[in-house]
Amino acid sequence: EDGYDLWLRYKPVEASVRAAYAARAAAIAPTRDTPTMKVARAELERGLTGLVGKPASAAAGSRDGVILLKADSADTALGDEGYRIRTLTVNGRTTTVIAANRDVGVLYGVFRYLSLIQTRQSVDKLDIASAPKVKLRMLNHWDNLNRTVERGYAGQSIFDWWRLPGHVDPRLVDYARANASIGINGAVLNNVNAKADSLTAPYIAKAAAVADTLRPYGIKVYLSARWSAPIEIGGLKSADPLDPAVAAFWKAKADELYKAIPDFGGFLVKANSEGQPGPQDYGRTHVDGANMLADAVGPHGGVVIWRAFVYSHQQPDDRAKQGYSEFKPFDGQFRDNVVIQVKNGAIDFQPREPFHPLFGAMPKSNLGMEFQITKEYLGFSTHLVYLGPLYEETLKSDTMAEGKGSTVAKVVDGQLDGRKLTVMAGVANIGSDRNWSGSQFDQANWYVFGRLAWDPEASSRAIAEDWTRMTFGNDPRLVKPVVAMMMGSREAAVDYMTPLGLHHQMGRDGHYGPGPWVSGGPRADWTSVYYAKAGPDGVGFDRTPTGSNATAQYAPAVGACFADLKCVDEKNLLWFHHLPWDYRLKSGDTLWDGMVRRYSAGVAYVDGMNRTWATLAPYVDARRHAEVADYLKIQRDEAQWWRDASIAWFQTFSKRPLPPGEKPPAKSLEYYESLVFPFAPGQGG
Numbered sequence: 001e002d003g004y005d006l007w008l009r010y011k012p013v014e015a016s017v018r019a020a021y022a023a024r025a026a027a028i029a030p031t032r033d034t035p036t037m038k039v040a041r042a043e044l045e046r047g048l049t050g051l052v053g054k055p056a057s058a059a060a061g062s063r064d065g066v067i068l069l070k071a072d073s074a075d076t077a078l079g080d081e082g083y084r085i086r087t088l089t090v091n092g093r094t095t096t097v098i099a100a101n102r103d104v105g106v107l108y109g110v111f112r113y114l115s116l117i118q119t120r121q122s123v124d125k126l127d128i129a130s131a132p133k134v135k136l137r138m139l140n141h142w143d144n145l146n147r148t149v150e151r152g153y154a155g156q157s158i159f160d161w162w163r164l165p166g167h168v169d170p171r172l173v174d175y176a177r178a179n180a181s182i183g184i185n186g187a188v189l190n191n192v193n194a195k196a197d198s199l200t201a202p203y204i205a206k207a208a209a210v211a212d213t214l215r216p217y218g219i220k221v222y223l224s225a226r227w228s229a230p231i232e233i234g235g236l237k238s239a240d241p242l243d244p245a246v247a248a249f250w251k252a253k254a255d256e257l258y259k260a261i262p263d264f265g266g267f268l269v270k271a272n273s274e275g276q277p278g279p280q281d282y283g284r285t286h287v288d289g290a291n292m293l294a295d296a297v298g299p300h301g302g303v304v305i306w307r308a309f310v311y312s313h314q315q316p317d318d319r320a321k322q323g324y325s326e327f328k329p330f331d332g333q334f335r336d337n338v339v340i341q342v343k344n345g346a347i348d349f350q351p352r353e354p355f356h357p358l359f360g361a362m363p364k365s366n367l368g369m370e371f372q373i374t375k376e377y378l379g380f381s382t383h384l385v386y387l388g389p390l391y392e393e394t395l396k397s398d399t400m401a402e403g404k405g406s407t408v409a410k411v412v413d414g415q416l417d418g419r420k421l422t423v424m425a426g427v428a429n430i431g432s433d434r435n436w437s438g439s440q441f442d443q444a445n446w447y448v449f450g451r452l453a454w455d456p457e458a459s460s461r462a463i464a465e466d467w468t469r470m471t472f473g474n475d476p477r478l479v480k481p482v483v484a485m486m487m488g489s490r491e492a493a494v495d496y497m498t499p500l501g502l503h504h505q506m507g508r509d510g511h512y513g514p515g516p517w518v519s520g521g522p523r524a525d526w527t528s529v530y531y532a533k534a535g536p537d538g539v540g541f542d543r544t545p546t547g548s549n550a551t552a553q554y555a556p557a558v559g560a561c562f563a564d565l566k567c568v569d570e571k572n573l574l575w576f577h578h579l580p581w582d583y584r585l586k587s588g589d590t591l592w593d594g595m596v597r598r599y600s601a602g603v604a605y606v607d608g609m610n611r612t613w614a615t616l617a618p619y620v621d622a623r624r625h626a627e628v629a630d631y632l633k634i635q636r637d638e639a640q641w642w643r644d645a646s647i648a649w650f651q652t653f654s655k656r657p658l659p660p661g662e663k664p665p666a667k668s669l670e671y672y673e674s675l676v677f678p679f680a681p682g683q684g685g
């Protein structure tokens with residue numbers, strides 16, 4: 001096995017329980033012949049054939065063990081995409097009914113039903129209902145038209161613009177199946193650093209072929225729009241959103257898109273950020289820009305997803321404050337079909353960030369979540385880092401915007417402010433590698449993202465267990481240690497990269513490996529020294545009222561806690577505070593000693609994963625086992641490298657010895673600083 005089948009492996013269940021499952025899933029009743037019902041039925045057949053044996057075709061009530069797929073329920077609790085799975089008696093015969101209001105709900109129900117068998121749960125007396133809490137559950141592909149993938153660590157783009165539309169790689173069908181199995185219903189096909197070409201007629205025809213392939217699986221296609229497209233491909237002199245010619249260009253473009261792709265989802269826009277053009281180039285605002293585009297796609301039912309990841313040319317005292325400063329004043333001014341998409345934290349997908357202060361701060365706007373699935377800052381695809389706990393930590397954070405319990409999850413799923421157009425987006429980690437995500441364990445990050453987009457209040461541990469069972473097997477000697485490994489892996493990465501609230505300490509540009517010494521260059525806020533602010537007096541970024549006062553962007557109780565050394569969680573300590581090297585941590589250690597010990601604890605955890613994985617060889621097929629083992633060794637070496645390089649650097653400021661028992665860095669600071677990585681993947685193209 002090479003991992004291509006993801007969590008949809010459908011391997012035969014053990015002989016001991018096989019007959020019991022087979023009895024309940026002996027046949028499938030005839031279904032309507034819509035495209036989605038066809039794929040739902042095909043998936044059920046495929047899954048059952050693999051798991052328990054090929055099902056017969058039989059009418060409900062004609063025998064026991066028939067599965068009936070029904071897409072015409074009038075079950076308001078299920079909405080457009082939910083499903084209900086029940087064991088019922090039809091004509092005295094035991095029947096499993098997978099019911100929904102619409103076809104796509106049936107498809108989701110089929111995947112759920114199969115997962116029950118895959119994870120060896122009982123299917124004897126089912127009464128399950130489930131409906132997604134978030135409306136748009138999307139992957140954002142940062143894929144370039146030349147098939148390089150920005151921050152991608154899994155090969156080339158799966159979208160082959162050269163061969164499309166004449167040839168659609170069947171792999172896209174498997175991509176659609178995988179997404180549908182976890183409820184993902186939207187895909188942005190191209191990089192947010194967009195090229196206008198993606199909006200020209202040839203590319204629209206290509207995108208339409210992709211859309212046709214994904215449609216039966218309930219997945220809509222979206223495109224990243226380049227703000228200056230009216231100039232680059234429209235022959236206009238300006239892209240000013242208030243210029244009627246510009247608005248007309250976008251209206252015509254939307255009409256052209258919807259002609260080719262009638263259910264086109266809409267535009268994702270990165271404007272006035274990292275050098276991308278935007279309405280501010282014309283003295284206009286995010287509202288002017290987003291609303292103009294919203295009016296172009298609105299009549300077709302499309303949406304505009306406008307990113308809040310902005311930072312301007314003027315360098316502020318604290319980049320963390322920019323998103324809030326630029327967007328909060330516009331709350332209530334965006335059209336109903338605009339969503340502001342906010343990264344989980346205020347800087348940029350770091351191993352740990354406190355939740356972004358915009359969550360809870362814009363109750364009169366649609367606010368979507370953007371997580372990163374690809375591990376730009378978490379060791380790329382060779383480090384085993386399960387992101388479920390990161391996502392869960394953010395979603396469970398309490399914004400206190402409307403009192404206790406105003407969690408980020410409740411902002412994102414619309415509960416808090418009664419919003420209907422809700423979004424959870426993940427920057428995809430998918431590429432042309434056989435295993436899709438660059439590593440076996442990175443598949444879990446795609447999986448957990450989808451599951452949490454369906455239910456932002458779900459448990460990342462329970463999801464890890466489902467994934468492990470479906471991906472590797474159900475033997476408890478395998479499941480327990482793998483889930484344990486996964487659950488601690490993100491904290492370990494935080495420890496060996498950026499413990500105690502440190503952030504943005506990676507190598508320049510490629511973001512590969514440690515680079516705490518990175519300084520100079522075009523912008524201070526693209527350097528490491530800007531964020532750590534290490535000096536003889538101490539380390540950390542003062543974001544309290546004595547510093548940048550970023551804490552004031554949170555609800556008063558939250559901000560006050562972050563700013564208070566007695567209240568702030570030590571995991572965010574240096575995010576909010578600049579502290580002397582001898583500051584006492586809760587453990588009694590000095591800050592310096594505690595930092596060093598955290599780096600080492602991270603390395604030790606990776607050591608532990610190496611040992612655990614070695615013992616699991618009997619339960620994992622050889623090829624996947626060997627691949628994971630190789631990567632864990634790479635991770636071990638790189639964790640050590642992060643630790644050693646970071647300690648070597650910070651020791652030049654702390655000027656203190658290492659705490660007892662701690663080994664000095666293997667090499668000199670000059671050595672670490674001299675390393676270059678022309679082979680590191682994932683930069684633009």
Ligand code: BDP
Pocket residue numbers: 150151192193270309348349376
């Ligand atoms: C950063 C990436 C950069 C992206 C940018 C974004 O380093 O490649 O273009 O975010 O989200 O994380 O737009």
